[in-house]
Amino acid sequence: xxxxxxxxxxxxxxxxxxxxxxxxxxxxxxxxxxxxxxxxxxxxxxxxxxxxxxxxxxxxxxxxxxxxxxxxxxxxxxxxxxxxxxxxxxxxxxxxxxxxxxxxxxxxxxxxxxxxxxxxxxxxxxxxxxxxxxxxxxxxxxxxxxxxxxxxxxxxxxxxxxxxxxxxxxxxxxxxxxxxxxxxxxxxxxxxxxxxxxxxxxxxxxxxxxxxxxxxxxxxxxxxxxxxxxxxxxxxxxxxxxxxxxxxxxxxxxxxxxxxxxxxxxxxxxxxxxxxxxxxxxxxxxxxxxxxxxxxxxxxxxxxxxxxxxxxxxxxxxxxxxxxxxxxxxxxxxxxxxxxxxxxxxxxxxxxxxxxxxxxxxxxxxxxxxxxxxxxxxxxxxxxxxxxxxxxxxxxxxxxxxxxxxxxxxxxxxxxxxxxxxxxxxxxxxxxxxxxxxxxxxxxxxxxxxxxxxxxxxxxxxxxxxxxxxxxxxxxxxxxx
Amino acid sequence: xxxxxxxxxxxxxxxxxxxxxxxxxxxxxxxxxxxxxxxxxxxxxxxxxxxxxxxxxxxxxxxxxxxxxxxxxxxxxxxxxxxxxxxxxxxxxxxxxxxxxxxxxxxxxxxxxxxxxxxxxxxxxxxxxxxxxxxxxxxxxxxxxxxxxxxxxxxxxxxxxxxxxxxxxxxxxxxxxxxxxxxxx
Numbered sequence: 001x002x003x004x005x006x007x008x009x010x011x012x013x014x015x016x017x018x019x020x021x022x023x024x025x026x027x028x029x030x031x032x033x034x035x036x037x038x039x040x041x042x043x044x045x046x047x048x049x050x051x052x053x054x055x056x057x058x059x060x061x062x063x064x065x066x067x068x069x070x071x072x073x074x075x076x077x078x079x080x081x082x083x084x085x086x087x088x089x090x091x092x093x094x095x096x097x098x099x100x101x102x103x104x105x106x107x108x109x110x111x112x113x114x115x116x117x118x119x120x121x122x123x124x125x126x127x128x129x130x131x132x133x134x135x136x137x138x139x140x141x142x143x144x145x146x147x148x149x150x151x152x153x154x155x156x157x158x159x160x161x162x163x164x165x166x167x168x169x170x171x172x173x174x175x176x177x178x179x180x181x182x183x184x185x186x187x188x189x190x191x192x193x194x195x196x197x198x199x200x201x202x203x204x205x206x207x208x209x210x211x212x213x214x215x216x217x218x219x220x221x222x223x224x225x226x227x228x229x230x231x232x233x234x235x236x237x238x239x240x241x242x243x244x245x246x247x248x249x250x251x252x253x254x255x256x257x258x259x260x261x262x263x264x265x266x267x268x269x270x271x272x273x274x275x276x277x278x279x280x281x282x283x284x285x286x287x288x289x290x291x292x293x294x295x296x297x298x299x300x301x302x303x304x305x306x307x308x309x310x311x312x313x314x315x316x317x318x319x320x321x322x323x324x325x326x327x328x329x330x331x332x333x334x335x336x337x338x339x340x341x342x343x344x345x346x347x348x349x350x351x352x353x354x355x356x357x358x359x360x361x362x363x364x365x366x367x368x369x370x371x372x373x374x375x376x377x378x379x380x381x382x383x384x385x386x387x388x389x390x391x392x393x394x395x396x397x398x399x400x401x402x403x404x405x406x407x408x409x410x411x412x413x414x415x416x417x418x419x420x421x422x423x424x425x426x427x428x429x430x431x432x433x434x435x436x437x438x439x440x441x442x443x444x445x446x447x448x449x450x451x452x453x454x455x456x457x458x459x460x461x462x463x464x465x466x467x468x469x470x471x472x473x474x475x476x477x478x479x480x481x
Numbered sequence: 482x483x484x485x486x487x488x489x490x491x492x493x494x495x496x497x498x499x500x501x502x503x504x505x506x507x508x509x510x511x512x513x514x515x516x517x518x519x520x521x522x523x524x525x526x527x528x529x530x531x532x533x534x535x536x537x538x539x540x541x542x543x544x545x546x547x548x549x550x551x552x553x554x555x556x557x558x559x560x561x562x563x564x565x566x567x568x569x570x571x572x573x574x575x576x577x578x579x580x581x582x583x584x585x586x587x588x589x590x591x592x593x594x595x596x597x598x599x600x601x602x603x604x605x606x607x608x609x610x611x612x613x614x615x616x617x618x619x620x621x622x623x624x625x626x627x628x629x630x631x632x633x634x635x636x637x638x639x640x641x642x643x644x645x646x647x648x649x650x651x652x653x654x655x656x657x658x659x660x661x662x663x664x665x666x
Binding site: 042058062064065067108130136139149150153 | 537622
């Protein structure tokens with residue numbers, strides 16, 4: 001057999017990398033596929049010995065993609081250790097910032113990273129299958145997507161300032177209130193953001209209906225779904241509330257569960273081929289307790305969203321699910337992301353029009369009243385857990401972070417395997433077409449993983465796709481930096 | 482250093498808008514923080530017509546201010562490969578051209594060349610731009626610079642001070658072509 005190897009070396013200073021390995025049997029059929037991350041974790045140790053008050057600022061610096069998520073989860077952990085209830089306006093402002101984060105992060109994922117596949121085709125010329133191809137084909141949508149992300153960033157900046165990592169949320173509340181001119185500016189930007197989102201929703205619905213094979217074989221399998229829902233009514237939630245776990249038939253396995261008790265229901269498995277931990281639902285064991293988090297999970301587990309436009313979209317979304325209205329295909333993360341942007345925009349408008357939002361009472365004082373605290377919020381990619389132990393002086397003794405990307409690890413592996421098995425056949429001698437490898441990679445992209453969050457690596461990682469034959473020899477390899 | 486300052490001034494002569502200084506990198510990974518540190522140092526100078534921003538990474542919405550700017554200096558850390566029998570570089574400067582092939586593809590990363598191309602594609606214009614790199618030797622978790630990166634930062638800030646402070650004084654300098662790579666040794 002001829003062994004072929006194609007390597008495109010990325011120019012990078014990063015030693016670790018993310019990798020998809022596809023294993024073929026003697027007939028050239030896919031026997032297995034894995035998503036691995038090869039980078040050591042060391043961040044939790046790095047935090048030990050630091051003052052609690054620094055943690056929000058430090059954890060926000062883990063990652064350039066979702067600093068706000070860590071900021072808020074860390075501040076909430078501090079609230080728990082202080083044993084304080086933060087002022088109502090502080091909670092509203094934190095929510096506002098998180099909604100800005102969800103908007104900007106989802107917009108980046110959809111418009112920059114994923115829509116070129118959808119608009120230009122998985123098999124289209126890879127040189128064109130990017131944001132530039134999108135600009136050439138649909139300039140208004142591309143520009144709108146960038147401005148939508150910019151709006152989300154502006155929400156964050158108007159609250160936290162233009163600092164590299166806004167250490168704005170702190171245990172007990174937030175450092176600064178919202179200014180009236182910032183509120184008015186953000187309100188003025190909402191109509192355009194909403195219009196762009198509705199256009200994109202119209203597109204994704206059409207795409208899903210016209211590409212049923214793609215959707216049906218793109219990580220379409222039963223798993224559990226986990227996330228936060230509101231304490232009253234089990235509605236869509238992004239900042240606080242109760243943990244809910246639902247199975248693929250819509251049965252609630254866990255409900256009204258205090259997220260601070262997460263360790264009672266979530267275990268963390270480690271596989272020898274990846275440094276990314278694999279959390280699972282303990283009562284069902286590993287890997288049977290695989291669950292998904294993030295936009296798809298949040299839309300599956302909630303009773304409703306609570307705002308009119310997003311609820312209308314949610315009802316239509318669920319019609320594309322199984323007989324119980326549960327949507328299983330990983331592809332639908334894209335669709336779910338757009339509904340969540342719409343939900344975020346509606347909630348941003350509600351918050352900005354709340355007279356209390358301009359109150360200057362935004363911080364409660366407190367001290368070390370507990371030696372252990374847990375803070376849980378919904379990051380764009382899914383539920384984020386921060387768990388700290390401190391000494392009586394508030395110095396960190398132990399840290400555990402459970403990151404959304406890790407919680408999707410088992411599902412990401414199943415997704416790449418399903419996509420590879422559906423699309424790659426008889427590959428013993430033939431080179432795998434780039435479009436097929438792109439589909440496999442797109443299975444990971446649908447989860448929008450944040451690898452720097454998951455592994456705390458420096459910068460960003462290249463993603464390598466490698467194809468092995470039955471003897472373990474490399475047949476093909478493509479690296480994207 | 483003086484010739485580089487002149488060359489940058491010449492390349493931006495007659496253009497309007499701000500000069501962007503964008504330093505990027507992780508502030509938790511030792512020498513990787515040198516880009517944001519330099520941007521923050523420049524921001525602290527308060528130069529008129531200069532917008533310095535420290536970022537963990539490049540983001541697509543920078544395309545819009547880039548399109549409106551007079552010039553852009555991206556500042557990043559770089560690996561410092563051993564160069565036997567040659568003195569260590571203190572910092573490097575590379576003239577950038579827009580290039581969409583450096584788009585990050587499926588990940589969240591971006592590249593200054595791709596950002597320039599994005600500005601060109603979306604807004605019809607991108608400024609003359611350079612990448613200033615400061616070699617580092619330690620990229621592990623940490624919040625201090627190695628001696629190598631600290632020296633590079635000092636020299637790079639001095640260079641930017643000279644360039645940004647000298648912009649108005651350089652108006653009459655004759656135009657010269659900037660070479661593709663230059664470093665101060």
